[in-house]
Amino acid sequence: MALLTFEDVHLSFAGVKAVDGVSFEVGPEEGNTAELLAVIGPNGAGKTSIFNVLSGVYRPQRGRVTFIGEDLLLKRPHEIAAMGLARTFQNVELFHNLTVLDNLMLGRHHHFRYGAFAALLWYGRARRAELAARAKVEDIIDFLELEAWRRHPVRLLPYGIQKRVELGRALAMEPRLLLLDEPVAGMNLEETEDMARFVLDIRDELGIPIVLVDHDMGLVMDLADRVLVLDFGRPVALGSPAEVQQDPKVIEAYLGGTHGRTE
Amino acid sequence: MTETRSAAAQAAPDIPTGRSRKVRGRPLLYTSYAQDMALLDTRAKRVSTGVLVVLAFALAVLLQDRSLEVLAGAYVLAIGAIGLNIVTGYAGQVSLGHAFFVAIGAYTAAALSGPVDGERLGYGVAEIWLWLPAAGLVAAAAGVLVAPLATRLRGLYLAVVTLGLVFLGEHVFKEWQELTGGPGVGREAAIPQLFGVRLDQDGPLGTKEQTLYVLMLVLLIVFAVAARNLARSRIGRAFAAIRDRDIAAAVIGVPLTRNKVLAFGISSFYAGCAGGLLYTISGYVEPGSFSLLMSVQFIAMVLIGGVATVSGAIAGALFISLLQPLTRSLPSLVPFVSGDTTQTPNVFQVETVLYGLLIVLFLIFEPRGLFGLWIRIRNYWKSWPFSY
Amino acid sequence: MKGLLESLIRGLGNGSVYALLALGFVIIYKATRVISFAQPALMLAGAVAVSYLAEVTGFYAAVLLSALLIAGVALAIERIAIRPMVGRPVFVVAIITLGIDVVVRVVVNAFIGRDVRQMGDPWGFTQVSLGPLVVQSRWLAMLVVTAVLVGLLFAFFRFTKYGLAMRAAAFDQEIALAQGVSVGMVFALSWGLAGFLAAIAGMFVGTGQGIEQLTWVVALKALPAIIVGGLDSLGGAVVGGLVVGVVESLFQSYQGEFAPWLGQNVAVVSPYIVMLIVLLVRPYGLFGTREVERV
Ligand SMILES: Nc1ncnc2c1ncn2[C@@H]1O[C@H](COP(=O)(O)OP(=O)(O)OP(=O)(O)O)[C@@H](O)[C@H]1O
Ligand SMILES: [Mg+2]
Numbered sequence: 013m014a015l016l017t018f019e020d021v022h023l024s025f026a027g028v029k030a031v032d033g034v035s036f037e038v039g040p041e042e043g044n045t046a047e048l049l050a051v052i053g054p055n056g057a058g059k060t061s062i063f064n065v066l067s068g069v070y071r072p073q074r075g076r077v078t079f080i081g082e083d084l085l086l087k088r089p090h091e092i093a094a095m096g097l098a099r100t101f102q103n104v105e106l107f108h109n110l111t112v113l114d115n116l117m118l119g120r121h122h123h124f125r126y127g128a129f130a131a132l133l134w135y136g137r138a139r140r141a142e143l144a145a146r147a148k149v150e151d152i153i154d155f156l157e158l159e160a161w162r163r164h165p166v167r168l169l170p171y172g173i174q175k176r177v178e179l180g181r182a183l184a185m186e187p188r189l190l191l192l193d194e195p196v197a198g199m200n201l202e203e204t205e206d207m208a209r210f211v212l213d214i215r216d217e218l219g220i221p222i223v224l225v226d227h228d229m230g231l232v233m234d235l236a237d238r239v240l241v242l243d244f245g246r247p248v249a250l251g252s253p254a255e256v257q258q259d260p261k262v263i264e265a266y267l268g269g270t271h272g273r274t275e
Numbered sequence: 276m277t278e279t280r281s282a283a284a285q286a287a288p289d290i291p292t293g294r295s296r297k298v299r300g301r302p303l304l305y306t307s308y309a310q311d312m313a314l315l316d317t318r319a320k321r322v323s324t325g326v327l328v329v330l331a332f333a334l335a336v337l338l339q340d341r342s343l344e345v346l347a348g349a350y351v352l353a354i355g356a357i358g359l360n361i362v363t364g365y366a367g368q369v370s371l372g373h374a375f376f377v378a379i380g381a382y383t384a385a386a387l388s389g390p391v392d393g394e395r396l397g398y399g400v401a402e403i404w405l406w407l408p409a410a411g412l413v414a415a416a417a418g419v420l421v422a423p424l425a426t427r428l429r430g431l432y433l434a435v436v437t438l439g440l441v442f443l444g445e446h447v448f449k450e451w452q453e454l455t456g457g458p459g460v461g462r463e464a465a466i467p468q469l470f471g472v473r474l475d476q477d478g479p480l481g482t483k484e485q486t487l488y489v490l491m492l493v494l495l496i497v498f499a500v501a502a503r504n505l506a507r508s509r510i511g512r513a514f515a516a517i518r519d520r521d522i523a524a525a526v527i528g529v530p531l532t533r534n535k536v537l538a539f540g541i542s543s544f545y546a547g548c549a550g551g552l553l554y555t556i557s558g559y560v561e562p563g564s565f566s567l568l569m570s571v572q573f574i575a576m577v578l579i580g581g582v583a584t585v586s587g588a589i590a591g592a593l594f595i596s597l598l599q600p601l602t603r604s605l606p607s608l609v610p611f612v613s614g615d616t617t618q619t620p621n622v623f624q625v626e627t628v629l630y631g632l633l634i635v636l637f638l639i640f641e642p643r644g645l646f647g648l649w650i651r652i653r654n655y656w657k658s659w660p661f662s663y
Numbered sequence: 664m665k666g667l668l669e670s671l672i673r674g675l676g677n678g679s680v681y682a683l684l685a686l687g688f689v690i691i692y693k694a695t696r697v698i699s700f701a702q703p704a705l706m707l708a709g710a711v712a713v714s715y716l717a718e719v720t721g722f723y724a725a726v727l728l729s730a731l732l733i734a735g736v737a738l739a740i741e742r743i744a745i746r747p748m749v750g751r752p753v754f755v756v757a758i759i760t761l762g763i764d765v766v767v768r769v770v771v772n773a774f775i776g777r778d779v780r781q782m783g784d785p786w787g788f789t790q791v792s793l794g795p796l797v798v799q800s801r802w803l804a805m806l807v808v809t810a811v812l813v814g815l816l817f818a819f820f821r822f823t824k825y826g827l828a829m830r831a832a833a834f835d836q837e838i839a840l841a842q843g844v845s846v847g848m849v850f851a852l853s854w855g856l857a858g859f860l861a862a863i864a865g866m867f868v869g870t871g872q873g874i875e876q877l878t879w880v881v882a883l884k885a886l887p888a889i890i891v892g893g894l895d896s897l898g899g900a901v902v903g904g905l906v907v908g909v910v911e912s913l914f915q916s917y918q919g920e921f922a923p924w925l926g927q928n929v930a931v932v933s934p935y936i937v938m939l940i941v942l943l944v945r946p947y948g949l950f951g952t953r954e955v956e957r958v
Contacts, residue, residue, distance in 0.1 A: 067526045069958060093528030101958050105523035107516045109583075117509075118516050122528035124509040128537055131508035132501040138508060139309075146308045181527060369754050424939075427946040429954060431698045431757060432894065435886050436942060439935035442883070450926035522958050571761060578758065624769045631765030635744060638759050642751075 678908020893951020
């Protein structure tokens with residue numbers, strides 16, 4: 013069975029159809045390695061809205077979403093996170109006054125078991141859990157090459173680094189599925205290449221399936237196993253990068269087709 | 276992840292426990308996470324904190340009783356300010372209702388330790404280790420009851436609602452004369468007794484003021500350390516995450532409701548304990564004390580001291596408390612300020628203006644409060660003689 | 664029945680004073696996203712100004728002059744303490760206004776002294792008959808004046824250039840900026856208007872019984888009013904003010920009879936009880952807009 017199924021989801025805001033009958037699945041199917049599904053589409057196509065439905069921020073009016081066999085639409089955001097669904101945000105949503113370390117440690121919040129009383133005393137269990145978490149977070153710092161920034165409050169960091177910290181925070185959750193919303197938006201070439209390398213490592217070395225949203229076609233076509241194309245909330249095409257690139261409907265959606273734009 | 280990146284394993288050796296050796300001459304080099312995550316992570320901090328604590332205890336024999344009384348009160352207020360800092364500074368839930376929770380603690384303690392057949396409600400439990408936690412817990416329960424509102428309301432809506440709490444509380448306390456004695460009359464406060472020894476009387480441990488001073492100092496240290504522990508734990512981080520960006524916090528797995536309830540609960544526990552202790556010094560509680568002005572004073576302490584730092588809350592409480600004896604001595608120094616409340620300007624007016632002005636000035640010029648000033652001074656000296 | 668109607672009219676009269684104060688809060692909130700806790704001080708200052716000026720210029724001129732004077736004071740406060748804080752967290756600015764309130768009130772108290780100061784108003788405690796009902800004339804004055812002011816205010820926001828600019832800025836500050844609306848002007852106008860309204864409200868609060876140092880707490884009743892109505896709704900402020908006034912009046916008249924177990928003076932806190940009940944049902948008040956945050 014697929015890890016994630018997204019079935020005929022409809023979401024609208026005061027008449028604006030943000031997601032209009034979209035369906036897809038994310039592997040791994042039996043025996044496959046982790047896959048990377050890219051979701052593309054013009055501005056306002058509903059890509060971020062799909063992520064918001066998945067992480068429980070928006071409730072769709074219609075549709076079915078399951079993750080590891082459970083109905084996601086009945087769950088609240090923190091419960092979904094605890095199930096192993098992690099994401100990054102289009103506009104960096106870090107905790108600005110906290111250091112890189114604390115932001116990453118927060119990714120591990122649901123892995124901790126100790127309570128308020130232990131926290132106030134900082135006795136054995138709380139202390140041990142914190143130290144163990146710190147070691148895991150250091151692995152991620154190392155993996156994403158963030159050593160130099162550990163103790164900096166994230167609001168003082170360059171934008172590209174903030175994006176990387178956000179990826180780190182998602183990884184710290186030890187997710188089963190990772191959603192990346194425009195991870196290279198606003199980055200220069202070098203930063204983009206770094207990020208692409210990290211994304212590939214996450215899929216191939218860590219074996220975490222990824223849903224990636226981005227406007228950078230080069231990146232998407234290079235990395236993706238499959239591509240879902242949206243326009244005005246509606247699915248236009250779903251297939252391998254090569255198939256999608258040749259699809260006339262996709263070309264029309266991108267090259268100024270005016271269908272539906274008068275609505 | 277560890278398997279794939281063997282380098283990580285080297286950079287992060289097995290988790291060492293306890294203190295590890297320190298490389299001399301490089302104070303900022305950490306050799307273990309335990310050391311890095313300790314409360315006092317550098318030798319300088321350990322030494323200066325140690326000196327401060329020893330000095331604070333030494334004051335018990337160095338200072339006059341009158342000054343000890345002021346300081347003991349300041350320490351109690353500091354416990355309350357730390358509490359407000361937990362909910363407002365760390366968790367970002369603006370509460371103007373702190374005075375309400377302080378009141379609940381004060382009356383729980385007073386009622387528990389009051390004489391059974393006295394004029395007012397009393398249960399005759401004078402042992403402080405019984406009534407103090409009880410005062411905290413009852414206040415915490417009230418906090419937990421209020422918290423669900425906080426999860427539904429945002430920002431200034433919450434501020435106004437908690438303000439309403441103060442007015443409601445004031446009303447209830449004024450009307451419930453069996454418990455509080457009513458306005459202008461009041462009742463006797465909690466009696467601090469430890470294993471049969473009255474701590475609010477001259478006794479084997481020293482004068483009344485000395486004993487109370489040491490009691491409050493010890494309690495302040497306990498509460499401060501606990502708050503620091505909380506702040507560096509998963510819970511303190513969760514509070515800060517909710518303060519900085521609540522939606523993102525929920526999406527990465529921080530339950531909002533539970534943590535807001537927790538923040539209000541713990542904060543109110545601190546407030547309740549502070550309330551129970553505060554009036555043991557004067558021995559008397561008056562229901563009019565728990566007004567908006569008290570909430571504003573606590574906010575002033577937090578803001579002047581430094582938001583979201585424990586040491587800042589303590590500094591702020593000391594600052595505000597010491598302001599009072601200072602302004603009270605004004606009439607003898609400045610001829611036109613009167614000590615008589617019927618005259619203008621009088622010391623109470625000067626005091627109130629000072630609170631207001633200090634809040635405004637600190638917020639405009641040094642939002643990090645005394646803590647920020649301290650950082651500036653420290654950085655200045657670190658780079659001395661280069662001031663840039 | 665007669666008693667109920669008289670109680671209602673008293674409630675509507677006092678409620679319209681709360682509505683004036685609430686409008687000030689909401690106007691500032693819409694322009695700056697901050698609740699100004701300085702309103703009580705401005706209200707008290709307005710009343711004090713009337714009490715002094717009325718001896719010199721006569722009552723009506725004193726009211727107008729005082730309202731303008733307090734509008735000026737509010738403008739000065741905005742310029743000195745609020746404008747430099749643009750872009751800082753709203754909580755910080757709100758606390759600053761709390762500090763300002765405390766400071767201004769001490770100054771105003773110096774002018775009040777220990778006594779009760781009279782407004783020199785023509786109404787006092789005089790009563791008039793409305794058919795079978797006997798009500799105080801000042802309640803009617805409050806209702807009528809408030810109705811006129813609210814009408815003018817809504818016309819201002821609907822038809823004048825400045826009013827439209829303020830609405831645009833309240834709707835979306837960035838777009839308004841891009842259209843050439845000066846945010847400084849919007850901030851200043853909002854404080855000026857709030858000061859003006861607070862002064863009129865203060866005068867009404869002082870009619871009859873006069874004012875003393877403690878009178879400032881009356882202004883706090885506007886807080887439950889704005890929460891009940893919704894922080895960002897002008898209409899809500901008016902409705903909220905009236906609701907609070909009526910509820911309070913009904914408690915004054917009937918709580919002793921129907922619910923004596925609540926203790927005495929429950930009317931004083933009844934606005935907060937209403938507020939809590941409304942919030943449990945509608946977290947953004949009756950007419951407030953729900954804040955949606957996007958990620
Ligand atoms: N909370 C909301 N309230 C109202 N409308 C919304 C909301 N969230 C999204 N929308 C609307 O839904 C549509 C889809 O938005 P969405 O953010 O999902 O697009 P997107 O594909 O992520 O676009 P972009 O590439 O610009 O990020 C847009 O028309 C947007 O205005
Ligand atoms: Mg998007």
